[in-house]
Amino acid sequence: MKGMTLIVKKITQIICPIIFVFGIYIIIHGHLTPGGGFAGGVIMAGAFILQILANGNILPALRKEEEGLEFLESSAILGFLIIAGLGLLFSGSVVFFANFLNKGQLGKLISAGFIPIENIVIGAEVCAAIAAIFIALVVYKDEESK
Amino acid sequence: MNSLIPLFVILPLGAAFIMAIMGRFIKNINKYISSVIMILLFCLSLHFIFRTEGSFVYKVGGYEAVNGIPIAIYMVLDGLSKLILLIISLVGLLAIFYSISYTKQYTAERKFYVLFSLMIAGMNGVVISGDIFNIFVFLEIAAMSSYALVAFGVEKHQLEASFKYQVLGGVASLLILLTIGLIYWNTGTLNIADISRQLTVNCSSPEGISVFMKFISILLISGFGLKAAIFPFHTWLPDAHSSAPSPISAMLSGVLIKAIGIYVILRLFFNMFPLSYEISLTITILGTISMIIGGLLALGQWDIKRMLAYSSISQVGYIVLGVGIGMMLLASGGSKTIAALSITGGLFHLVNHSVFKGLLFLNAGAVEYRTGTRNMKKLGGLSQVLPITSNTSLIGSLAISGIPPFNGFFSKLIIIIAAIQARYYALAFLAVLVSVITIAYFMKLQKYTFFNTDGSKWVKKKISEVPFSMATSMIIMAMLCFALSLLIVPDVRAVILKPAVDVLVNYADYSTKILGM
Numbered sequence: 001m002k003g004m005t006l007i008v009k010k011i012t013q014i015i016c017p018i019i020f021v022f023g024i025y026i027i028i029h030g031h032l033t034p035g036g037g038f039a040g041g042v043i044m045a046g047a048f049i050l051q052i053l054a055n056g057n058i059l060p061a062l063r064k065e066e067e068g069l070e071f072l073e074s075s076a077i078l079g080f081l082i083i084a085g086l087g088l089l090f091s092g093s094v095v096f097f098a099n100f101l102n103k104g105q106l107g108k109l110i111s112a113g114f115i116p117i118e119n120i121v122i123g124a125e126v127c128a129a130i131a132a133i134f135i136a137l138v139v140y141k142d143e144e145s146k
Numbered sequence: 147m148n149s150l151i152p153l154f155v156i157l158p159l160g161a162a163f164i165m166a167i168m169g170r171f172i173k174n175i176n177k178y179i180s181s182v183i184m185i186l187l188f189c190l191s192l193h194f195i196f197r198t199e200g201s202f203v204y205k206v207g208g209y210e211a212v213n214g215i216p217i218a219i220y221m222v223l224d225g226l227s228k229l230i231l232l233i234i235s236l237v238g239l240l241a242i243f244y245s246i247s248y249t250k251q252y253t254a255e256r257k258f259y260v261l262f263s264l265m266i267a268g269m270n271g272v273v274i275s276g277d278i279f280n281i282f283v284f285l286e287i288a289a290m291s292s293y294a295l296v297a298f299g300v301e302k303h304q305l306e307a308s309f310k311y312q313v314l315g316g317v318a319s320l321l322i323l324l325t326i327g328l329i330y331w332n333t334g335t336l337n338i339a340d341i342s343r344q345l346t347v348n349c350s351s352p353e354g355i356s357v358f359m360k361f362i363s364i365l366l367i368s369g370f371g372l373k374a375a376i377f378p379f380h381t382w383l384p385d386a387h388s389s390a391p392s393p394i395s396a397m398l399s400g401v402l403i404k405a406i407g408i409y410v411i412l413r414l415f416f417n418m419f420p421l422s423y424e425i426s427l428t429i430t431i432l433g434t435i436s437m438i439i440g441g442l443l444a445l446g447q448w449d450i451k452r453m454l455a456y457s458s459i460s461q462v463g464y465i466v467l468g469v470g471i472g473m474m475l476l477a478s479g480g481s482k483t484i485a486a487l488s489i490t491g492g493l494f495h496l497v498n499h500s501v502f503k504g505l506l507f508l509n510a511g512a513v514e515y516r517t518g519t520r521n522m523k524k525l526g527g528l529s530q531v532l533p534i535t536s537n538t539s540l541i542g543s544l545a546i547s548g549i550p551p552f553n554g555f556f557s558k559l560i561i562i563i564a565a566i567q568a569r570y571y572a573l574a575f576l577a578v579l580v581s582v583i584t585i586a587y588f589m590k591l592q593k594y595t596f597f598n599t600d601g602s603k604w605v606k607k608k609i610s611e612v613p614f615s616m617a618t619s620m621i622i623m624a625m626l627c628f629a630l631s632l633l634i635v636p637d638v639r640a641v642i643l644k645p646a647v648d649v650l651v652n653y654a655d656y657s658t659k660i661l662g663m
Binding site for chain 2: 070085093
């Protein structure tokens with residue numbers, strides 16, 4: 001897969017960071033506004049995919065990227081499970097998925113206990129997974145056409 | 147509230163992702179982690195079977211019910227779940243021990259154990275979930291990892307089998323999700339106990355359940371019937387179960403179709419829907435037909451694992467027949483004792499089948515591991531070069547054909563006696579007939595694979611017995627084929643089978659009991 005024209009590349013360069021930051025915004029406001037870990041993660045992965053589409057793929061670099069994404073994905077799920085499991089230790093009554101942190105004030109950014117933290121972990125996981133799936137498809141297609 | 151219950155999901159799920167990270171850096175660590183996890187799960191399920199009594203409810207997140215309406219996700223552990231969890235961890239432990247030597251032939255060995263643990267997590271989750279939507283979620287976890295495991299060898303026929311399995315599995319998931327949506331629309335809740343209460347309040351008229359409920363029931367039977375490979379939804383099974391790596395075939399045939407197919411059908415149709423005669427008749431008829439069709443189709447197979455896969459369809463038919471007779475009796479107000487006997491037979495056969503079908507698939511894997519073929523026409527005389535495989539396979543074949551003193555005899559006997567006592571003579575006759583057919587195709591398997599030395603090139607070849615871990619797993623399973631006959635003794639049965647049977651026979655108590663906790 002070859003890259004696109006200079007115009008596309010330049011515009012992608014400009015809007016990709018904005019898309020990425022918007023994804024982060026959706027994730028950290030997951031407990032206050034519509035959206036959350038999954039939606040934000042998909043938007044962040046969209047920024048990655050846009051880059052690959054505009055600039056074409058350099059296979060060795062993408063393979064390396066895929067390994068890194070797999071690692072991020074596994075650790076994110078593990079993180080999610082560990083945070084859920086911490087409830088077993090800190091909630092006082094041995095409850096899985098217990099919201100053991102201070103709930104804070106309704107409507108503030110730092111509130112709702114551990115839900116924002118779980119949202120961040122889910123965001124990382126979804127972003128890594130969707131980007132990894134896309135890269136796997138691209139790598140497969142290129143190998144097939146060779 | 148028993149705080150050990152979520153460990154059934156946390157342990158394998160956590161282990162899967164730890165293995166995905168660690169396996170990259172440390173060679174062979176996945177084998178040890180997954181074995182240790184399976185041993186822990188096995189001990190945990192033994193603890194629940196022998197050291198605890200009655201049902202437990204675990205409310206995830208610790209949210210208590212408000213005005214009697216459950217809010218938290220419920221994890222329910224009662225007699226039936228305990229029995230299925232025991233089977234999952236037992237067969238899983240032996241399969242993972244067998245895999246230690248078997249998976250050396252694959253390049254992506256570490257991913258095998260990750261997917262295996264995920265599959266265990268999914269099945270455990272289905273079994274302990276008290277909530278119909280979480281059953282769906284965990285069912286998808288188990289199904290997704292089994293799709294990947296079926297295609298694990300990445301050869302052409304394996305990919306094709308996996309694709310077929312995915313398409314039909316996708317249809318099944320769609321039907322199940324649609325039904326969950328319809329149930330939620332109708333009752334406004336997803337908790338099985340709460341749905342059951344709503345349905346008995348709203349839908350219990352003298353003439354039985356409403357047409358809408360029948361429609362939902364049929365959709366559910368189709369969806370979970372596809373997962374359990376009951377006729378006419380069985381077409382994916384012979385491909386998928388024969389193409390998978392052998393320990394996975396043992397898991398799929400031995401446990402997966404029961405945990406995500408039969409178990410859920412039992413749980414939903416006994417404990418959630420009000421029992422109805424028409425639905426139980428449908429289930430029994432489908433079970434009987436798959437029992438016959440599976441047996442007849444197995445007769446003509448020359449691929450060992452394909453024959454075993456068809457045999458699974460037939461034996462699952464037995465299980466459904468046993469439980470179905472009980473269901474019909476309970477629904478039509480017949481004798482509770484005979485219904486209990488019949489359900490005991492069905493569940494007893496479920497336990498037995500997971501052990502001997504697991505064993506036979508491991509044997510087939512051992513034959514393929516040493517000879518490189520599964521075609522019976524190319525095999526023969528293996529009893530002289532692979533004595534352990536041959537003898538354990540003989541025990542497995544005798545057990546599945548229902549020869550005393552092996553476990554298969556007693557479970558089939560109980561089902562047939564219950565059918566006669568319930569005056570379903572035709573069903574009893576068919577069960578005996580299929581048992582004869584079973585003997586026929588297992589004699590074929592034994593003769594062509596192990597005993598027929600005519601023109602066999604394997605006797606002269608110097609092939610040695612399979613490695614230690616594979617042989618040990620097969621020997622333990624063969625001993626279990628003997629040992630499980632003990633379940634016929636009333637005292638042993640009272641500990642292991644009776645709690646599970648009680649949950650199904652006293653089907654109406656489930657809702658009040660779970661909501662009261």
